[in-house]
Each structure stands twice: as structure tokens, then as C-alpha cells.
Amino acid sequence: MATQLDKIRNFCIIAHIDHGKSTLADRLLEKTGVMALRDMTDQVLDSMELERERGITIKSKAVRMPYKAKDGQEYELNLIDTPGHVDFTYEVSRALAACEGAILVVDATQGIEAQTLANVYLALDHDLEILPVINKIDLPSAQPEVVKKEIEDEIGLDTEGCPLISAKQGVGIDEVLEQIVDKVPAPKGDASSPLQALIFDSYYDNYRGAISSVRIKQGTVKVGDRIRMMACGKEFDVTECGAFIPGGYQPTGELTAGDVGYIAASIKDIADIRVGDTITGALNPASQALPGYKPVQPMVFCGIYPADGADYETLKDALERLRLNDASLSFEPETSVALGYGFRCGFLGLLHMEIIQERLEREFDLDLVTTAPSVVYHVKKTDGEMVSIDNPTNLPPINEIEHMEEPFVDAHVITPADYTGAIMELCQEKRGIFRDMKYIDGGRVSLSYDLPLNEVIYDFFDTLKSRTRGYASFDYELKDYVESDLVKLDMLLNGEPCDALSIIVHRDRAYARGRSIAEKLRDAIPRQLFEIPIQAAIGGKIIARETVKALRKDVLAKCYGGDITRKKKLLEKQKEGKKRMRQVGSVQVPSEAFMAVLKMDT
């Protein structure tokens, strides 16, 4: 049943957040009749509740659409939906590598944004044919001509004949489909060569096990074939393969060069399916893997603990369940003196971290305590050893440290020119190193800075949004490690250090952070029977102090006619509250207090 190669078009849609990527995908599905209008919810491909709510795509998804073009021929269009966030850049790059073309959606009212550029560069890296599309032309503030010029000047793409569409109102969709057929190159490849299938995502299905989303670059794979994962080396027998259709799978028995589809092979552990890895035949393996594979590297770490210690097992199960579908999530058991048993979790970035935390709370009804996110620091010890530290608690004693290095990112901000000053100020505050500034059409500026990742993950994004009223867009990629004057900031409650509250911070920022955390703790810790001093310290030196005053009076005076209900209720409430408290030395610290520390400074 294999479609002839010249009738296949594999493409993705790239866009800055909110420029209409998912809505355009909806329209394409509708126009090609894959999905009837009545069955459609908005953002069909964003099936997770969270994705719809936040208007973001978290996982890549593929879908096959048959399309009869104006030339009278039947085509098979494979749309690969990609995540649109900097956290998932590697995932996006693998999805792009599975395509020959990309539709670049640009909002007619907003123009080019930071992620537009980042995505375009990625697409160019993969030699994709880029089809610019101007969306939201129905809006009164649409300026398609200005945006077209921006695209030509900034990206160097020809916008002659570029479709002006309104995905929301279904305007111009036919034109987009025609251009896909006309302009996106047909895939190349030889169905009889040794198998090379690029994994661009993975899923877990309760019946099929872990499933690979693949683009077949060379060769053929059939049910019953023995396959080998080239990077991880494991072998499996194919139990099913086929195409993706909205909300499900369409088994086809085989996939051949040029196809996009899925392979199921009774794989239990999703970790065996690595995004970017190449699947080949075990009997007739390809001589080399497809280029571009990188093992997943978590960039941000934090401790996740159940608010109620009794929920540890539930949390463990929940993390395992989430990891079934998300190979980029890593976690291992960790113990904290203050928080008890929990997990050190690694994430691709802050958004990824937030998403996982939110899913744990929502989908598994868990109450969590999370510690401040940390990046991975490199510590050169005096004995010459280099260690990576993702948890401040594990920092070697200060006399064993020769120097420390922290990761810097290459950050790009695009902003209306009015906010240039505000952004430069913010980047300075965040220890940024100015690299470049360019004026773009439409009165906008593109700024490049080198920024320490630990400042980016603290509150950079929120502050950026608030200082530019949401107009600035931001994108970054990891650059390198730089030697830096970092210190461990400890918080002491009643003289006892609380491990879960320690952070690694640049010396220049330590005083301000210490003061701010002490103040937040003072407000978050309820008064107790004794006065509680809260101190921030670097090494042995106290740099800030606050006090939680002792309770002075706390008693119920009366009970009417032997009605002790209220006293019991109060006791029950206090007992319940205690469950959510952590004992740090003699001090009861509510779970919320650990979180309050993470809140942005106002």
C-alpha cells in the first residue's frame, strides 16, 4: 500500500507561541476531511488538558492527511506538530529532521518574535523548505505587508505568493495545502536499503507498550521484523506499525522510506526509545546511525517531595507514570533532613519543570513541596577532580573547592524599542554580558546577552514579562560553563540549617537573596510556642536575620453544656496542619514555607 514517494509530503508548522500554529493544524485536519467539523475540539493535536489551557504544545505529534490536490493527484501529507518552547529545542530539532518542509506561521499583528527566529534557524539547519504564512489577517491591526517585509529583511525568505490566512476563520487554507504539495520537496530514500528510522518522539500506550514516532529515512520495516536501537543497542520485535490518525493509530503492516508513522515492539521501558536515535534492522543493520543524536541532558533540577510524607509511594508511581510518556524527565530518590523522602528531578527547563509539577498535582491529586530549582554546577576540587552538582546540599566543603563554574546561555530578546532600556537593566541585574543589539522593522530591537542560567531560572522570565507588559519575547540556548564566584547560601531556623532551603548563588546576589528569603520565611512560618530566629548564612557568617515571635495566648475559654465538639475540631485541624508541617530542629515549618521561598521578589 506504500504511497509513491513523490506523493508524500512531510512537513511541520513552526511559530512563536500564540501565532496560531495549533489553529492552523486544526484547519488542515478539517479541510483534508481527516476530522469532521463536529468531532473537533479546538487544538485537536494538543490533547493534554494542560496543552490546551496554556496554549502550548508539549509533545510532538504526527498525523497523516490524504489530500487531493488541484493537479488531480492524491497526496499523503504528514504533519508533525512540534513543541514550541525553548525547553524542547532538541525535541523540535528531531521533529524537524523528520520533515522536508516547514510552514512558518507569523502573526500579522505581531511580526517576528524570538521563537520565530529560533525555529527558523533550526529549520534552516535541517535544510527544510520554509513556507512563510501570514496568519490572523482578519484582525483590524493586521499589517501583512509590514510583516512580509520583516520576513524578507530579517530571515531572507521570499514572501512572493506567501499565503495570507486567517486560521481562525478558515481563510486561505486551500492555498496553504497547495503550497505544501508544490513547494515542499518529496522525501527521498530507498525502500530496499537497510532500515534507518529516525525517532522523533515516544509515547506510552497501555496496550502496545512504548511506541516510537518515526520517520523512515531508508529501507522498510514490517510487523515481525527484529529491530535494533542503534544508540542504546537494544533489540525488539515489531508488533505493529502504521500511520497516525487523529486520536489514534492506523496499522498498515509496514512503513517504507519517506513515511512518517509509528512502530510498536512490546517495549516496556520508554527509556529504550531515545529521541534522535536510529532504528535499524537487526539482521541487516545500516552501517551508521542518522546524524544528530544527543542523549537527553536535564538543565534544571529540583527536589520534589510529597507535602504529606505518607504520599511518597504515590509520588513515586506518579513520576514513573509520567516518565512512561516523557523520556526527558529524570528522577532519583533523595532524602532531605527537612523534607524527608522525595526525588531529585531533572528537567529540560523551567517550563518542563512547571508542567511536570502541575501534572503531578492535577492528574495524581498530589500535594507537593518543591525546592528551589538549581542548574548543574561544575566544581573543580582542590584534588583536581571535577564534579557536577545539581543539589546545593551536595556541594563539597568550601576548603575542598578550588573554583566553581556555572552554565551560561546565549539569550535573545526581541522587544518593542521602548523597552530596550528596561531589558538592558534587567539583564545587567541578572549578571548578563551584553553581546549585540539590532534594530528590526516595526520599531523593534533584538538584543543578545550571555546570561547565567541560574539567574534565568530564578525569575527572569516573569520579570521580563512584567517589565515589558508581555511584549518582549525570549529564547535561549546553552552556551558554555564559566568560572564564577558562587557561594552556598544556607538558611538557619532556630540555629539549625535547613537543607531544603539552601541555594547556590553568586556572591554579589547572596545578600539580597538571603534577606528576601528570610523575610518570606518569617511570614510563612506560623508562630509557635517559642520564638524562632531565622538566619541567612554564607559559610559561618550570618548575613540576614528575622524573627517569628512566640505565641502569647491560644486557648478556648468555654464549653457550653459539655459540648466539646469545637475543641476536638480545633485539635483535629491542628493535627491535620501538623501533617503538612516539616520538623526542622525544634521548628515546625509548613510545606508552603518552602514554596514561598521560590516566589519572585516584588
Place this chain on the structure above:
Amino acid sequence: MTPAVYVHIPFCAKKCAYCDFVSYPGRLNEADKYISRVLDEARERKQEYGIQNIYSLYLGGGTPSLLTADQLSRLTDGLTRLFPPLPDAEITLEANPGTLKPGFLKTARSLGFNRLSLGVQAKQGRLLEMLGRIHCFDDAAEAVEQAREAGFDNISCDVMNELPGQTEEDITETLTAVMSLGAKHISCYGLILEEGTPLFQRVSSGELRLPDEEQARRLNLCAADVLEKHGYQRYEISNYALPGRESRHNIVYWTGGDYLGLGCAAHSFMDSERFSNPVLDEYLKGNTRTEAYRVDEKGKLEETILLGTRMVRGISLSDIAACYGIQTEQVLQHKAQELKGLVSIDEKRLSLTREGLLLHSAVVTELVNAIEDL
């Protein structure tokens, strides 16, 4: 079984500004029917529990002194016939000084009441008015006079503390006045502001201000000082008495004894079970014991700590060791050490210090949590 019996009389002339208790102004016409229901309920419970004698009888409210002499007689006769009081039983009548009619207290005395509890609340007219009381202090003095004439010697007065605008001078003046009336027992309750009451409204609107924690603490300590200086021993968080005049009925509540509550909204603790009656309309339809739960062993231990530590004499660690094991005792001992200054242990009794009593809720939580995981 020889329980204490509480009877709730839910009728009032007027609702006080701070009261959210089950009491009804303007329904006194239902008193006869109500008394019949109470006596029905008493018969049922007597059968159910095989009650022979009672240890104490307490007629509270609401305002029991609103009943007519006849109603009071019918109720009391009925009850004492069903539940003959032990010879030394404490039989208390609660009375509002603003409601006393000539002869009523004489009738009460002749029915066997040997203790009178008067709601005096304050000396100062402005505070009484704020509380929405229907009497002035002179009415209270007058009531005490009447009571003494009627033959009551054991007189208790209720006083309220920690009121908006109340000063240490105010509470001292009130207590001094109450002591000079010859009260043998004084209950001094800190105000609990109840949601939905007129007083609550006035406080939330900002019209009145509750004393802050420091001020409430000073008022509380001031009352204790004044009373103790005059020989009134504190025996419970809010209760003070001259030697031998402690309320036996009250003590039953704090020490885990059986008590039977009759009448609407009355609470009982009988045979390890706590139960309570519904509000008046439901009760008049014949519904009783609409809420009930058993207190298991762990619950009893918690209650012993929660309620027993309200008593100045505290709880017996030997009893606890005997009932719940030596480990429980040890954990409590250890916790008491940790809470030194708030909790003390003397002759195998664990009790709260004066400072500890001020922090009773927080201290109890500590103690109960300490034994929680045993």
C-alpha cells in the same frame, strides 16, 4: 451508672449580642410541650442506660429562670423522680439576673436546687450594653440578695473577659464587685467571637476592636491575679472557686465522666459514646440523638489530654501508664521536658503551668502529636 445530667432550657427573653448558642427568644409558649419532651427523653435514657442515681443535675440554657415556678416544679419533680440525686448531689440552676420573679428562687430551693449560677458578666454598664445583656449590675446584686434569702449559699457568677474596650481596671472592678457579693465560685470566660452574631458584625465592620493577643493575655492574667489574691483557687482554665466550692458538674466534663444531656442541642457522653440532640423544632417532633460517635481507646487518650489538661491539677500519668502503656507515659514525660515552663510534672501528674494554660490549644497539639504515632 451514676451520671451527671444536664438539661437544656432553650428559651431566652432576648438573644445576647455574642451568643450563637441554641436559644430562642419568643418561644416560651412552647415550654410546657418542651418539658414533656424532656421528660419523655429522660425516661427513654433511664431505661437504656439503667440509670439509678445521679451525681449532679444542671439546668442550663438559654434561660431556665424564664420558666414559671410551675414549669420548673413539673420538670424538676419529673427528673428527680426518674433520677434520684445522690444525697450529696450538686443541683444547679442557671439564672439571668434580669428575669427573676419573686418567689421563683424559693420554689427552686424547695425543689432541691442547692447551687445557683448567675450570669453577671460585667460591672460596667457600657460593657453589659455592648454584650446585649438585659440587666445591669445592680440587678445581679439584687438577685444574689434574693438567692441568699431563698436559702442559696452556693452561688456562682459568670463573668466575661477580653471584651472589646475592656481594660484591666474594668475586669478588676468586676471581679472585686462579684467577690464582694459573696460568690463562692466564679467562672471567668474569655470572649469567643462567634460568626453571625451582632457582636461579630460590629467587630468585622471595625466599629469595635477585640483586644489584641498581648492585651487579651494581660486581661487573662489580671483576672487570675485578682481572684487568686482573694483566695479563689483556679481549678480550670476559666473557673475559680473558694476551697470546696469547685463545680462537680463542670469537672465531669473535663475528667471523662459520664454525663447525659437532655433537651434540644444537648450533648452527652455515655458509655464511651458522644451524642447530641437536634435543634428545637426537630427535638419537639421527637427526634433525639441525631449525631453520635463512639470514642475509641486512642480517642479517649486524646480527650484525656485535651480536656484533662484544662484542669489545673492536670492528668495522672500513672493512670495513663496503666491504661495506655508505659511508653505513652514516657513520651508524654519527654514532651513535658521539652515544653518546660509550659508543662510541669509533679507527683506523677502532668499539668500545664499558668503560662501553659494561656497556650492550652498549642500545648495540647504538641502533646497529642507526640503520642500520635505510637
